[in-house]
Amino acid sequence: MKFIAFNVRSDEEKYFKAWEAQNDLQVRCVSGPLTNDELDSVAGYDAVLALQTGTYPQDMFKKFKEYGVKVFSIRNVGVDNIDLKAAKENGVLVTNVPAYSPNAIAEFSVTQLMQLLRNITLFRNKVAAHDFRWAPYVGKELRTLTVGVIGTGRIGRAAINIYRGFGAKVIAYDLYPNPTLEKEGIYVDSYEELFKQADVITLHMPATPSDHHLIDKKAIAQMKDGVYIINTARGALIDTEALISGIKEGKIAGAALDTYENESPIFNNDLRNKELTDSLFKQLLELDNVLITPHVAFYTETAVENMVTIALNSAREACEKGTAETLVK
Template sequence: MKFIAFNVREDELKYFEAWKKKNGVQVDVVKEALSTESLSKVAGYDGVLALQTGTFPKEMFAKLNEKGVTVFSIRNVGVDNLDLDEAKKNAIKVTNVPAYSPNAIAEFSVTQLLQLLRNTTVFRRKVAEHDFRWAPYVGKELRSLTVGVVGTGRIGRAAIDIYRGFGAKVIAYDVYPNPALKEEGIYVSSYDELFEQADVITLHMPATPEDHHLINAETISKMKKGVYIVNTARGSLINTADLVTALKNGHVAGAALDTYENESPLFNHDLRNQDLKDSTFSELLKLDNALVTPHVAFYTETAVKNMVYIALNSAKAVCETGTADTLVV
C-alpha cells in the first residue's frame, strides 16, 4: 500500500510523519498542487491525497484510473470542485473529512463578528495614526441582536451554541433541519424570513448550484438596514460586487469574509508588493466595514492534525476493505 499527498504544507508534515510511523505505510508528500503536469507522479500509488480550493484537472479521474489508483482522499469537507460522476465512471472511490474541527470554524466566525460589532478594524487604524477619539464608532452588544444561522450542520450547530452563550437570540434556516433544533422551534420557513428578521446573517452551508450568489442585490434589499454578514463557508454564496455596493451605502453595516468567490489566485499566496488584478477584491479591502481573512477559519492545530489523519485513515480503509465511513462516492 502506497500513498502520495499533494499540496502538503509545512505545518502538515509532522502529522504525515507521525501517521506513517504508526501505520507502517509509505506516504510520499509533495508541495505542488494537483495539475495536469503533476498527475504524472501518481503512477505506482494506491491512493492520492489532495487539498486545494481551486479546480482539479478535468482528466484527473481518468488518469488516476489509468495509473492504477483506487482511492482519492481530500483533506477537507467540500467536494464542489470535484466531478463525482467522473470519479464513479472511472471506479475511483472518493473520501473527504466531513468534520475536522467544527468548533474551529464556529469560534472564528463569532470572533470576526465581534470585531465588526466593536469596530476594531477602524480603531486599529485610528490608533496607528495616533487618533484616539471614540466617536462616532459606538459598538453593539451581541446579546441584543438576532443572529440568523444559515446551515445547521456540525459547524452551524457549534456556532449556535456559542451565540447562545452570549445571550443572542438565534434563528436558523436549513433545507434539511436538525430534528433536535426543530423541536426547539428556532427554524424559520425560508431564506426570506431569515433575511427579514436577522441583525446578523452567518453562513455555514455547502456551495451548490442552487445557492450560487445566495447573497446578492435582491436578497440584500430584503435584509434589515444595518445587517452584518459573516461568511466562513464558500465564497460563491455571495455576489461580492453587490455586497461591496451595500457596504458602501450602509445597507450592510459590516461583513466578515473568510472566503471569496475568486480566492484561488489570492489566498495562501505571497502577493506583497504586487498589484492585485481583481478590482472587486481590491475595492473590498479598502473598506473599514469589511474584515477579510484568507480562508483560515479552519486553521488550528487540532484541525490540521485531524485533516491529515482522517484523510489517511480513510484511504487506508478503502484499500483494505473497499469502503470507509467518510466515503463520498
C-alpha cells in the same frame, strides 16, 4: 500499499510522518498542488490525497484509473470542485473529512463578528494615527441582536451554541433541519424570512449550483438595515459586487469574509510587491467595515492534525475494504 499527498504544508508534515510511522505505510508528500503536470507522478500509488480550493485536472480520474489509483482522499469537507460523476465512471472512491474541527470555524466566525460590532478595524487605524477619540464609533452588544444561521450542520450547530452563550437570539434555516433544533423551534420557513428578521447573517453551508450567489442584490434588499454578514463557508454564496454596493450604500453595516468567490489566485499566495488585478477584491480591501482573512477559519492545530489523520485513515480503509466511513456518495 503506497500513498501520495499533494499541497502538503510544513505544518502538516509532522502529522504525515507520525501516521506513516504508526501504520508502517509509505506516504510521499508533495508541497505543490495536483495539476496536469503532476498527474504522471501518481502512477504506482494506491491513493492520492489532496487539499486545494481551485480546480483539479479535467481528466484526473481517467488518469487515476489508468495508473491504478483506487482512492482519492481529500483533507477537507467540500467536494464542489470535484467531478464525482467522473470518479464513479472510472471506479475511483472519493473520501473527505466531514468534520475536522467544527469549533475552529464556529469560534472564528464569532470572533470576526465581535470585531465588527466593536469597530476594531476603525479603532486600530485611529490609534495608529494617534487619534484616541471614541465618537462616533459606538459598538453593539451581541446579546441584543438576532443571529440568523444558514446551515445547521456540525459547524452551524457549534456556532449556535456559542451565540447562545452570549445571550443572542438565534434563528436558523436549513433545507434539512436538525431534529433537536427543530423541536426547539429556531427554524424559519425560508431564506426570505431569515433575511427579514436577522441582525447578523452567518453562512455555514456548502456551495451548490442552486445556492450560487445566495446573497445577491435581491436578498440584500430583503435584509434589515445595518445587517452584518459573516461568510466562513464558500465564496460563491455571495455576489461580491452586490455586497460591495450594499456596504457603500449603508444597507450592510459590515462583513467578515474568510472566503471569496475568486479567491484561488489570491489566497495562500505571497503577493507582496505585486499588483492585485482583481478590482472587486481591491474594493473590499479598501473598506474599513470589511474583515478579510485568507480562508483560515479552519486553521488550528487540532483541525490540521484531524484533517491529515482522518484523510489517511479513510484512504487506508477504502483501499482495504472498498468503502470507508467518510466515503462521498
